[in-house]
Amino acid sequence: MLKKRIISCLDIRDGRTVKGINFINIRDAGDPVELAERYVREGADELVFLDISATNEKRATLVNLVQKVAKKIDIPFTVGGGINSLKVASDVILAGADKVSLNSAAVKQPNLIQELANNYGCQCIVLAMDVKWVNGKWKVFTHGGKVETEWEAMAWAKRTEALGAGEILLTSMDNDGTKGGFQIEVTKDIAAALKIPVIASGGAGSIAHFEEVFTQTKATGALAAGIFHYGEVRISDLKQALKNKQIAVR
Numbered sequence: 001m002l003k004k005r006i007i008s009c010l011d012i013r014d015g016r017t018v019k020g021i022n023f024i025n026i027r028d029a030g031d032p033v034e035l036a037e038r039y040v041r042e043g044a045d046e047l048v049f050l051d052i053s054a055t056n057e058k059r060a061t062l063v064n065l066v067q068k069v070a071k072k073i074d075i076p077f078t079v080g081g082g083i084n085s086l087k088v089a090s091d092v093i094l095a096g097a098d099k100v101s102l103n104s105a106a107v108k109q110p111n112l113i114q115e116l117a118n119n120y121g122c123q124c125i126v127l128a129m130d131v132k133w134v135n136g137k138w139k140v141f142t143h144g145g146k147v148e149t150e151w152e153a154m155a156w157a158k159r160t161e162a163l164g165a166g167e168i169l170l171t172s173m174d175n176d177g178t179k180g181g182f183q184i185e186v187t188k189d190i191a192a193a194l195k196i197p198v199i200a201s202g203g204a205g206s207i208a209h210f211e212e213v214f215t216q217t218k219a220t221g222a223l224a225a226g227i228f229h230y231g232e233v234r235i236s237d238l239k240q241a242l243k244n245k246q247i248a249v250r
Helices: 032-042 063-072 086-094 104-108 111-120 153-163 184-193 207-216 235-244
Strands: 005-013 016-021 024-030 046-051 077-080 099-102 125-134 137-142 147-152 167-172 198-201 221-224
Touching (some): 005 032, 016 032, 024 032, 032 046, 032 063, 046 063, 077 125, 086 099, 086 111, 099 104, 104 137, 104 147, 125 153, 137 153, 147 153, 153 167, 153 184, 184 198, 184 207
Parallel strands (some): 005 221, 099 125, 125 167, 167 198, 198 221
Antiparallel strands (some): 005 016, 016 024, 125 137
16 A cells, blocks of 8 residues: 655745645745755655746746755655646756646647656656536636636546546635545545545645545545645654554655
């Protein structure tokens, strides 16, 4: 069995780490380089860097900032936001990213998943899915949660797996930033249906929420931002608590 991963996330806007609730009400959370260094010290297994305004501003990811963060860490590093071509993905990987995360661009041009997987390997391609419960269905949203797509979450997850995505980062927009816990239902269904790893995201508010998602779903990773940024939960304490519950973590 794969050991569970604790993943910290840096949502970046204007060069700063920010955090919102339900993808709105954004507030500052600190310097991304300093936070990245802290998470390595605390024992994070991976770091995700999401340039949340890149797509809406129609620009590429902040490569210089990616480079600064990459120089300070020695854990797997995923970068997303504005990655809409092989060239942009290459720039980000050259800057120090181990994996690239696609969302809006993948919906617009699904073959980009295949192109990137062919060039860098499936293990380098993370498909980020922002999902919301709409009229009795889990719908996929793009552009930082602003645009509803025609895709239902399960169908899109299976499609991207077939195209070469190596991992799914599944974020519940309804739960994001609420600290009420991960969205167990959709995480459970999608993680059970796929062969590739699924990371649960959106809603972490306590150590118990990580225990819940790891025991009730097949998610192999759980991602959080705010509770780590503001010191509400320390990663080292979280990992020890999970070990005490006989949950295998890295």
